[in-house]
Amino acid sequence: MKLGVFAVLLAQKPLEEALDYIASKGLEAVELGSGGYPGNSHCNPDELLNDSGKLKAFKKAIDSRGLIISALSCHGNPLHPQQQIAGPFHETFIKTVQLAERLEVPVVNTFSGCPGDHDGAKYPNWPVSTWPNDYQEVLSWQWENKVIPYWAEAGKYAENHHVRIGLELHGGFSVHTPGTLLRLREAVGEVIGANLDPSHMWWQGIDPVQAVRLLGEAGAIHHFHAKDTSIDPNNVNKHGVTDMQLFTRLNDRAWQFRTVGFGHDLKTWGEMMSALRLVGYDYVVSIEHEDGLMSVNEGFTKAIGNLQQVLHKEPLGEMWWA
Template identity: 25%
Template sequence: MKLGLLTAALGQMPLDQIAAWAPQAGYRALEVAAWPVDSRHVHQAAHLGVAGFTAVDAARVNELMDSHGLSISAVTYCANNLHHDPAERDRIHRHLRACIDTAASLGVGKVTTFIGRDITLPVADNLKQAERHLPPLARYAADRGVRLLAENCPMEGWHPDGYPANLAYSPELWDWMATLGFGLTYDPSHLPWLGIDPLDALRHALDTGIVGHVQAKDIQIDQRARTRYGVFGKTATRTCPTDVGWWRYRVPGCGHLDWNQIIDTLYAAGYTGDIAVEHEDPVWGGTLDRTLHGMRIAARTLQPLIITQPAAPGRER
């Protein structure tokens, strides 16, 4: 297992600068963000230009990683694969296939995305839509030696009322999406506010073999504010779908999750993938300097829990 970081929070830095900085902060892997470069996604990170990605590009990126002692744990493009607009859904699927092609050319075996949701339809209809549209994407990946993964972020910000808009948010849905050919990028931060025990959920996912990648993000919960607003968050005073009022994401070390237990559970199950810090902390964010400091806090929290080299037989890790 290697400690890595998801590059999405560092959209203002090019990949070569991230690769130079990451090892100095204690990171050994990058989960590389690969959103499209166009006017609709200027706020997203595009650290790999997957459209028209060539063998020369792959050699250049792999050389960059090698020069800094890094590996790529996954290529990530988290978009709504069940978008209600067929033209937009087709555009998203084309870009996701390009991400899969790029991962294959780099020798990276994992691509992380979302299941998504058509917010104009009930969930039952969405399940049928997913069973129609998503298995071809999973097969496309598998044919190229890549495992397609869905992260368990509820994406409540996509729904006008703040309800889950990514049908990958619970263990029940993990079992369902496995039937579509998808694995799981497990992020424990999304589970406590949904009333899901992150360790029980992780053990279930590891037992089923669905976990392909892990992201490290923490959560801070205000129990008194939850009593005021309820589990769905603010209603009359909400300013945007993510303005819930009683919880917020934090970097590991600044929230409530027990990272010692989470990482020990991964080791106990024989998990051999990587764990990538995802930075969405409003306290350690807003500027590049504060974001980088938040990344350092996360590395200092998680580094002591992760083996840097395989232990010799008979020795403790």
């Protein structure tokens, strides 16, 4: 496996300065935002697709530092019921797929999106209860009329451009658990897989080690994010895991994102890395920094140090003892 970083944490730095910083940390891969929620400060598909000189210089900047691009990421909600919101997310996804093909990047990361509850809706509706029965009706309508049809078409487009789709399992979107990812994958095909981020598993009460096993045994992990979550039991009892408070309310939230090793110990992270190897994942572990208690540099640096202790780097040798 290679250690990399989701470079949006360095969005304020020019691309080459950000790449120098990343390379100085000994990393081997970079994941770049290409629009949507992550922004496109380092990777603008419109510029790179329409200017061969800029594309060549962009590739050289990555290659010359001994880095690979693990994924292009354009997280958004292409299923938003307001077309003026959904449309730009969709267009960004399409352009990102085209750019990924040109750059020979195998994965485009995004969210599944979440539709409304009927064609005239204004806002997304994320059902999280089986009763009253209205929620079941909403859920069925969303999947049959929006989620599966959209991703069936988007999946074919990605396949035609030799790109796989890594959906991040994230609350608030239709695909947010291993089960919902596998449901969509069964309907659409193997082009759909997970950009598996354990931090979103923990706050939902899902063991990410088991999520790795479930998805990995199906060959459904296309990319992996390294981010931790700490859970405050007292605040969970007050607010529940679907805590709607702002992330800035650190003292009162039920859970918050942390850098690797500051929500769960390295034994847990070691088990996760071993599970990835066990299911045959041998690609990039991409650090994502969203720790409200640490600076970018400190959180990023500590994540690197902790992951270097548990990451499996060398090829498997012969079992001489067996």
